[in-house]
Amino acid sequence: MKQKHLIEIAVALMLARWKQTLVATIGVTFSIALFISLLGFMEGLNQLLDGLVLNRTPHIRLFNDIQPSKIQPIDLSEQYQNYHNFISSVKPVNTRKEIYNAQQIIHKLKNDKRVFGVAPKITAQVFYNLGNIDLNGIINGVDAEKEAKLFAFSDYVIKGNYRELETISNSIILGQGAADVMNAKIGDIITVTTTEGEQFSLKVIGFFQSGMAEIDKIQSFASLTTTQKLLGEDSNYISDIQIKLKDLNKAPALAIEFEDFFKINAEDIQTANAQFETGSGVRSIISYAVGITLLIVSGFGIYNILNMLIYEKMDTIAILKATGYAGNDVKKIFISISLSIGVAGALAGVFFGILLSAIIDAIPFSSPSIPNVTTYPIDYGIQYYLIAIIFAMVTTFLAGWMPAKKASKVDPVLIIRGK
Amino acid sequence: MENSTVLEARGICKSFYNPVKIDVLKDVSFKLKRGEYASIIGRSGSGKSTLLYILSTMDTDFTGKLLIDGIDLHYKSEKELAAIRNAKIGFVFQFHYLLNEFTAIRNVMLPGFKLNKVSEEELESKAYEYLKDLGIENLAHKMAYKLSGGEKQRVAIARAMINDPLIIMCDEPTGNLDSKNADIVFNIFKELTETFNKTLLVVTHDLIFAEKTGRIIELDDGRIIRE
Numbered sequence: 052m053k054q055k056h057l058i059e060i061a062v063a064l065m066l067a068r069w070k071q072t073l074v075a076t077i078g079v080t081f082s083i084a085l086f087i088s089l090l091g092f093m094e095g096l097n098q099l100l101d102g103l104v105l106n107r108t109p110h111i112r113l114f115n116d117i118q119p120s121k122i123q124p125i126d127l128s129e130q131y132q133n134y135h136n137f138i139s140s141v142k143p144v145n146t147r148k149e150i151y152n153a154q155q156i157i158h159k160l161k162n163d164k165r166v167f168g169v170a171p172k173i174t175a176q177v178f179y180n181l182g183n184i185d186l187n188g189i190i191n192g193v194d195a196e197k198e199a200k201l202f203a204f205s206d207y208v209i210k211g212n213y214r215e216l217e218t219i220s221n222s223i224i225l226g227q228g229a230a231d232v233m234n235a236k237i238g239d240i241i242t243v244t245t246t247e248g249e250q251f252s253l254k255v256i257g258f259f260q261s262g263m264a265e266i267d268k269i270q271s272f273a274s275l276t277t278t279q280k281l282l283g284e285d286s287n288y289i290s291d292i293q294i295k296l297k298d299l300n301k302a303p304a305l306a307i308e309f310e311d312f313f314k315i316n317a318e319d320i321q322t323a324n325a326q327f328e329t330g331s332g333v334r335s336i337i338s339y340a341v342g343i344t345l346l347i348v349s350g351f352g353i354y355n356i357l358n359m360l361i362y363e364k365m366d367t368i369a370i371l372k373a374t375g376y377a378g379n380d381v382k383k384i385f386i387s388i389s390l391s392i393g394v395a396g397a398l399a400g401v402f403f404g405i406l407l408s409a410i411i412d413a414i415p416f417s418s419p420s421i422p423n424v425t426t427y428p429i430d431y432g433i434q435y436y437l438i439a440i441i442f443a444m445v446t447t448f449l450a451g452w453m454p455a456k457k458a459s460k461v462d463p464v465l466i467i468r469g470k
Numbered sequence: 471m472e473n474s475t476v477l478e479a480r481g482i483c484k485s486f487y488n489p490v491k492i493d494v495l496k497d498v499s500f501k502l503k504r505g506e507y508a509s510i511i512g513r514s515g516s517g518k519s520t521l522l523y524i525l526s527t528m529d530t531d532f533t534g535k536l537l538i539d540g541i542d543l544h545y546k547s548e549k550e551l552a553a554i555r556n557a558k559i560g561f562v563f564q565f566h567y568l569l570n571e572f573t574a575i576r577n578v579m580l581p582g583f584k585l586n587k588v589s590e591e592e593l594e595s596k597a598y599e600y601l602k603d604l605g606i607e608n609l610a611h612k613m614a615y616k617l618s619g620g621e622k623q624r625v626a627i628a629r630a631m632i633n634d635p636l637i638i639m640c641d642e643p644t645g646n647l648d649s650k651n652a653d654i655v656f657n658i659f660k661e662l663t664e665t666f667n668k669t670l671l672v673v674t675h676d677l678i679f680a681e682k683t684g685r686i687i688e689l690d691d692g693r694i695i696r697e
Binding site for chain 2: 066
């Protein structure tokens with residue numbers, strides 16, 4: 052028995068009921084197109100929202116935490132060595148926030164193959180002086196070039212050129228919120244007071260907007276040297292080392308390794324931003340559930356139409372069986388009808404899915420918190436197309452299987468004698 | 471091969487349970503030799519159609535022994551029975567039963583696709599030859615549903631012939647035809663037995679038709695009462 056002839060019969064049956072076949076195919080097309088565009092859109096949004104935080108957050112942050120020493124003098128005493136010692140209200144001593152041997156650590160990390168890039172950072176507590184009023188502030192001393200390369204710094208500098216941080220001495224990029232309060236314009240000189248009580252004049256060369264108002268009200272950026280000057284420290288002073296990895300998922304393991312190796316505190320992105328992962332995960336699950344429901348519903352459509360086809364074509368099935376076609380051949384015919392509906396629907400669905408995604412991608416969308424986005428985000432990941440196609444094949448196969456089985460069991464004697 | 475037995479029924483019994491047991495066939499035994507033209511007659515409900523469908527291998531729910539071409543058909547799987555039906559038995563039904571989605575010649579070729587012994591081109595020329603023998607070669611490429619009753623029945627006969635079967639079974643082949651077409655069909659059958667040496671088994675209640683066949687098996691109440 053040649054498959055070709057079974058397919059010829061299948062095609063003839065489909066053509067005989069081409070309207071129903073078309074409706075079933077459109078059902079599959081519709082569900083696949085929606086599945087693809089829905090998931091692409093949802094994932095695009097997820098990436099955008101996660102990117103708000105994750106792109107700007109180092110995968111691992113090395114710093115000296117302020118905490119009381121784990122070993123207290125009594126633990127060293129020989130006399131009380133074997134006792135349980137309880138000390139309440141232990142206070143940290145005057146630990147420095149500086150990272151010792153920062154340059155060597157950075158050098159070592161740069162040669163690590165798992166590390167994508169390293170950027171040093173200094174945080175300095177300051178007050179922005181505004182006449183008689185002092186506003187709380189934090190100045191981040193950064194290496195502007197590295198910050199732009201690793202943490203998309205340039206996306207968030209909405210006015211001015213971030214490169215001028217390095218070329219203009221005593222310059223500052225103000226948070227948009229702080230700038231609004233201070234009524235500062237580019238080129239203005241503002242005064243800040245350090246926690247040590249010293250006053251500095253800094254030139255505003257740009258504004259920065261992260262999308263989170265609380266951060267924009269407080270944080271500003273300056274170059275490493277400017278910040279070191281503010282703090283009255285030498286040019287080796289660094290309080291944070293920010294690491295971007297090649298593989299984000301290795302962050303927790305590597306954080307532990309670096310902590311041991313450099314005898315320093317390390318915090319990974321997963322620990323620091325656990326809530327973002329959860330949010331994206333739940334959104335993905337919801338959109339997959341909706342998408343898969345669509346595909347299953349279209350499977351029921353195919354099931355119905357094939358069932359109807361079988362009732363209408365009982366005579367044909369009976370005559371095929373009477374002339375020597377086995378139940379299995381009949382089953383193959385109906386499964387190939389179902390699969391052709393699936394394949395045609397899937398191909399058309401992928402086409403319309405891309406089209407729909409492109410349309411969503413072109414709809415203007417702007418939000419003050421996401422300055423570099425102008426249209427709705429879409430993720431064109433190949434995985435959605437593959438999942439949609441595979442799932443469509445499986446549902447149409449199953450939807451065809453049950454009616455096909457029924458068709459293969461048709462008793463030709465009943466049909467032929469029943470007339 | 472001349473006069474060898476192609477079909478043998480030994481003590482075939484069949485009962486329906488609906489809701490009480492009714493014996494439809496009671497110990498039916500007979501043999502058909504190659505080239506025989508036999509008809510089964512009987513009143514309505516005498517079990518003649520039931521017998522035919524048992525002999526055709528489509529109805530497997532019976533007791534007794536059925537041999538086609540010396541092969542015992544008991545305990546054969548559905549797939550094996552289908553293959554036997556395909557290669558050794560041709561069918562002509564009362565209601566023509568062509569596939570309306572295909573042309574006449576495609577309908578004729580259908581059992582040949584399943585047998586898959588010759589190429590499609592060969593099969594097509596063979597089908598065309600049969601149509602020509604039956605005088606309807608000009609209808610070969612017409613869709614089946616556009617044919618008249620007599621034409622359809624002739625296409626069905628060509629289809630029954632395509633795999634060169636041992637035996638052709640017919641269930642009231644002339645029941646739906648006028649006397650002119652019935653005569654044509656009868657003559658075709660006669661020719662099949664005489665020139666092609668086929669075995670024919672026809673179920674009919676048309677006594678005039680049956681009288682003209684070589685052998686009459688009369689059933690009444692599930693038993694053979696006359697041969």
